[in-house]
Amino acid sequence: MRPAAPRPTIKTLSEMTGYSIATVSKALANSPVVTEATRAAIFAAAEQVGYQASLRGRSLRTGKSYQIAVLMPLSVAKSHEWNGVEHAEILAGIAEGLEGTPYRIAVHLVRDTEDSLATVRSIVEGHQADGLIFSGILADDPRVALLLERGFPFVTLGRSRNAPPHAFVDIDSGWAAQAATSRLIDGGHRRIALVNPEPSLAYSLDRIAGYSRALAEAGLPVDPALIADGDLTARHGKAAALALRALPDPATGFVCVNESTALGVLSGLHETGVIIGRDASVIAYDDINASAYFFPPLTTFLYPLETLSRVLAQFMLRLLEGEAPAALTHFVRPELIIRQDDCLHP
Template identity: 30%
Template structure:
């Protein structure tokens, strides 16, 4: 006969309801009791029937993750892989699985969100990007459904979110390049509809204005978070008569395309142009030259997002707030002082 919750409870010397709470990772069960019950479950070969459990508890023990682009495109960028690793680590510790979905259009994203919520397929949702006038945020708020936003909502200050201070981070990078003597600084941005793109561009402009330095529209290029975007940007920027002597790039993957484009045009980094990027993914220090980049704590952001959402779900907390992860400037060899570069 299959082992039941009552069998486990009898051996563990606890009530069946306590075993159920251990299975649900209830926060009020002491670590000692939870460890004991889990050990006995393993020894007795007990496996919870999660489908039956979800019917009773009306919980799926699953988190939904909405990917901002098609998966085959998204996972070309190690940023998202590291982010998902952080989410999975915390979710697994709490006994939760992940259900991921993506869409190529806004309507497809809304369809995925609707399936998650209306079908009760997940207990909460993690949105991996924040957009201006985001309909998914509006929908989840209307449904009073637990969710967390990666980034900053430009409309709702009370939304539970995990983010960096992207205005300050871009400001810090720009001021660092200015301290090296650069006066013509360009910016390779992400998609303009994303709040992170707006914030980083704002920080860049703020630093230039404070230092009374020029900010020219043709020094700013918008694109996707793809290597090809950076590659294409260089054919325009490096052919300008007044081209920048330094570039800030909003994503490391884009920066790899920038380096490739610069090299193919016969220029060198940092002798001809300095580069400073964002995200500090693992291979940034392995590029030639090693890439200066802003460490935004990718894994920590994913881990914290999962942790905060699960606390909201399990403890029914509604004190929505914005969690800010500190950033660090990682200085490597892709930036040089102006006195070691030719002024043109």
């Protein structure tokens, strides 16, 4: 029986890469004094020989947990629709962004804003993680305020409207809502509905602002009855469509918060005998591009959520290396994919 190969050590990596044991040790500890090129070479060698450092030992030496906490709404985890797809892509993107580093994701399920704030406080005070990533940002977000006060590293998917500068990745929801509404106006629609998330969310207010700008530019009034607030489900989309078509002057154009609600809107319109492309037009907004397979296929504002989530991870690593949060902002506009003329054909 052949003896087992000796377990690779830091000395092994030093001999393989030509770097000193001190440099290898610093690279494995993710020290900011090691260049990215050096760190990459050392991690590549470690992966090649199957080197596994003792995370517990490293934590004792550095005082770090090597955990990046990610908050996920419990309602998503329990959803019976496809709400969880978005959060699965967020987690996948963050995990990819952390590859080659000693950091790992720790998912924390939260029920609501109060529970989320308590979880954030517990993570910070209990030193359960070295940084925090979360989405679902409120216009006045108490989590952002707490983390800024404590000086704890965090990156958000979305921006808090009223907070001091902080690290974030965000999509220009206001521009997308304005562009979608303007497209429907150009197609002859005058009764345009906004199927929107809860107004406590920062991007919900951005979407209302963009929608309102488009109407104002066309000389059309904003009718509050045409703004349908709710969750991000197909169920909400269908209920909104049924209510909006039941108005004395029903909606003919629909700007949807995501493809899930757009699917529900299609179902509601079909139930009321409305023909898409003749009596009504629907524009979707999402990251998985499922609307290409809806019948009929829908015009969509598409954004690559998994790619953006990798940026979340990169920003977190840069924060942990000491970079200023205000310098770590990434703001993008989604891509318009046209599949309908989106015109009203009475």
